[in-house]
Amino acid sequence: MISSATFHVITTELVVGSFAMAGVCFLLKALQSFNVLTSEKISQISDIVGHFALGFGLLATPFAILSGISSSPGSDVSSPLLVNKILLSMTAAGLAIAAIYARYSIGEQIWASKASSVTQSSTGLAASGFMLLTASAGGKFTRNESLIDLLNLPYDTIFLMPIWATSIILLIGISTTALAILGLRNQSAIQH
């Protein structure tokens, strides 16, 4: 049997590799939104590859989270770094889900206006950035060093909200997500 620590290494490499690839693609799309790049071929490739890589990374993310929890020493969240990893990875997963669903429901027209184009590429970039930060925190936890140490990020500080504030944000999240999905579906139905 493969140990959970080794499985975590495999799954995190899949997640980080996929999100990094998606990050490059969304960076290209962001540049195109500001007319820095005008190549139609790059536009199509970065659109398809970016979303596919994001989706693949998203599929591997739950395995990485679960194997990470089971391979961490002691209890589930025994260190501020682990708490930050959970918060960052779930934020990244949320952004990735939003980017993929928006692309799926709106289609290629998501790149048709500058506002939605910037929003979509920023969402993909933010998802990639948060996931790379998660990986950096993992490196800090296991090896006490990380490439992003240069930024001197406060990994030991936890931004943990009181339960009432969390509940409010959860309710806002659920209701706005439901409304947005309904809105996007209705628009799709009208178009078709």
Add this chain to the structure above:
Amino acid sequence: MKRFPLLIVVFALLSFSTITGANPGGVGDGDFDMQCGGACHGDSSQNQSSPALLELTLDNTAYVGLPVSISATISGVQFSSSDTLGLFLITDTTGHSDLPEDAGWTVISDQNGGDNNYVEVEASSLTSEYSIAWTLKPSSIESTNFYLSIHHGGENAPFFGISSALSITPQPVPDNLPRLTSDYVPKITRDLGDNTTIKISTLDVEQMDIEWRLVDGESMLVNASSIADGMWQFELPAALQPSIIEWRAIMKGDGPDQTTPWFRIAAQEPALEVNQTQVYLQALALSLFFIGLVLNLHNKFRTDVEVAGVQEVDQTQFVTDSQPATGEAPPLPEGGLPDGWTMEQWKWYGHEYLEGSQ
């Protein structure tokens, strides 16, 4: 000529892989097979033979169910001072199923105050010869071979070495031997700032003295007090900063006097106390919040675009001359793309612009 820069990039990436093939900062203490699950050194085929001299010795007679120390001596390591030295205590050289637990031995404590078979030592603390020890407990009389394996870096390459075998055959416990009970597990960690009372369960012990010291410090001798039949306790002073204390018990009774191995107890920052449900709930809330935020933004932008389209374009024309079904962009006007337009926008809304300009 275009291939030349590409070749340089590929060559640079391939060269870089040898530098990043290992984890110069180590992977942290843990229970690892000799090949570290492939995580310590990126590719074991890159390993070079370590010049280190490695030796294992058994500190005392090993009895079944009683702790005993195995000491390791390392000398002649030649590597850069910024590297970390990784040391494995293993029971096989095939690279798998080689943990002491696989051979029926339990690691009770290690050099760094944990209970792992793999420990890392900072290179800067190494002198010409360095000694570390593990305390283990055998569960059967079977003979076991132990090896000390070393992983370290130097000269931009990973180095690997392994000692010759130390064969240990545990003996049955003699009658009346003053000893710890076979189920006794010493405490190996404590919080900073707390006095620590250590309880010890024994058999055939009439008197017990405790010797304790800071690592490489001067020894202190205290009497353990009997709190019940076969139960003893003593107190260790509070630690004000992360540190490791070693202690051992000298047990007297009807049988010959016995001294336990050195046990290590590490003082560390108190573990994080956080409501796990709160953490997971907040993570879920953040995730849903960002999903809702992004999708609503897209919803708004899409509605704005459609409203603008309805206002600017005649509806009859829109039905007949709507955007091309093939997805092809309309021809560009003279002078190229209008200011502020992207090709994506032109592809979908260029025909509206052309109609407007007519």
